[in-house]
Amino acid sequence: MSVETERKAMPPSETEQREGPTIRLVTQSDTDPAIRLAQGPSRAAVSMEVPAEEIVFDLNALSCFYGSFRAVNEISLQVPRNRITAIIGPSGCGKSTLLRSFNRMNDLVDGARIEGTILYHGVDLYEDGVDPVEVRRRIGMVFQKPNPFPKSIYDNVAFGPKVAGFRGNLDELVEASLRRAALWDEVKDKLRSVGTSLSGGQQQRLCIARAIAVEPDVILMDEPCSSLDPIATLKIEELMNELKRNYTIVIVTHNMQQAARASDVTAFLTMGEDRAGHLVEMAPTEALFTRPANRLTEDYITGRFG
């Protein structure tokens, strides 16, 4: 049974026949102390253990609502530091809503509210006195569709530091951010040309440069590759792998191969009868894709549903 599942989850054509370092399953979960797979006969929804000091986000029965509609239903999970956490699941299961509650982006939507708690390094993000502007400075975001400002490449990157009151050398910061986003060599001669003139993949890397220019702690990515071609997608994934040294990354993706290739930890969401998304299973990525503990997860990753 488990051997069969493994084969279905990772058909050889997906993992073995391709070459190069970018297509691989993350295989560190057995040795990574931060995301050790929980042992024991009865595996709960979250079958991993994260030491307290490594927890960036700690969700406790988090529910998100739009008006009276419950989009996310009592999700409890932990996001480990300096890892890539993928959130997968079928369309409309509340992945994006969940992600947007991490930096209070849903505050901008009329009628959106949450129940439960979401702790960021132990502080409730929704408690009184927490300024969503300060939250978003520390928890940056990259969106589904590349959305550079219709301004110069330079101004795109420089805007965040400027509003944050950055006093140092802005030119150096812009260059450093573009280098870390693996875009510098392609744009260094045209920093004054408008950001929207770049290709889709370049635009998305510009958005990543814009996000890291304010030196955040976390980068949230909401299906960042959904409008990109495979080559641009691989570039973004390579970039994510570089960035996780300095940042904690949470990525929502429709693409299971992407979650399998690029993430350390994967959370699988699905929705119930009432269309409210709930957490089915969260585990180190390799374990989730090879030994799913839940029947729903197995059906989803083998393509039998969703």
Place this chain on the structure above:
Amino acid sequence: MAARPRTQALSTADIVRQTLQGRRLDIGTIVFEGLLVLALAVTIGVLVTLLVEVFSDGVPVLAARGTDFLTTGLSSSPDRTGVAQGIMGSLLLMVFVIVLSFPIGVGAAVYLEEYARDTPVTRLVNTAIRNLAGVPAIVYGLLGVAIFVGALGGLTGGRTIISGGLTLAVLVLPIVIITTAEALRAVPMTIREAAFGVGATRWETVRSHVLPYAAPGIFTGTILSLARAFGETAPLIVVGAIAGTFRYSADNVVEQLRGPYTALPTIIYGFSRDPDAGFRADTAAAIIVLLVVLLAVNALAIVLRNRFERRW
């Protein structure tokens, strides 16, 4: 034997050709198209008739008098009268309209679009503004009489150009708000999210992104509403623009603002009511002047829009 496949190939092509060459005359399409062309012809016909009428009467006056017609003041003699006071008055009124309706209208629209939450009250206000934009101009004139001439008469000096300017400003305010709101709505939500996402406040987002990107639309809308105000006659007559009594010497600006005044549309109205038949040609000439100014303003709006139009 050898001919058979050839015949078959030919006949297949013939059948296809017959199918492709379509059906007989489509009566419905022709009739409908004819009706559409007729509708267009009526519209253009009326416009052309009007223009021909105006130009045949007015051009001789302008040709004979030249710029003299534009630079002299009103006179009881049709041969010596001019529209200078009307042009001055209209320009002054426009200054009032811009200075008052642009900041207030843009401010109200920014609040409604960017700050106000979507509540029943907000929706009611939005609906009210849309309805106000459709209220006949004469009603605004009566409002101007009641408020700016009556209640605030101490400040405005009664039936003065200040009252007229305030009335026109209020008249175009709903239009400025609506066009500004539409320009703001055309800025994609993703741009706001991008700004908020790097830790910008609402004010920083609006100031650095939303307003600059919406600016071409806002300016276009404002200029068009200005053109509307430029052509309005009824409210000005109600709030006291009187043809013929505007002192346009710039010796004492305050005194002038508080004195009687006139505007281009009002002068046209006055000319057209003059029993002296000589004023008929002057009416047409004044209309031409008004049309040229309106066309220039509209052209400016189009140029601005094309120059700064943004594609997302």
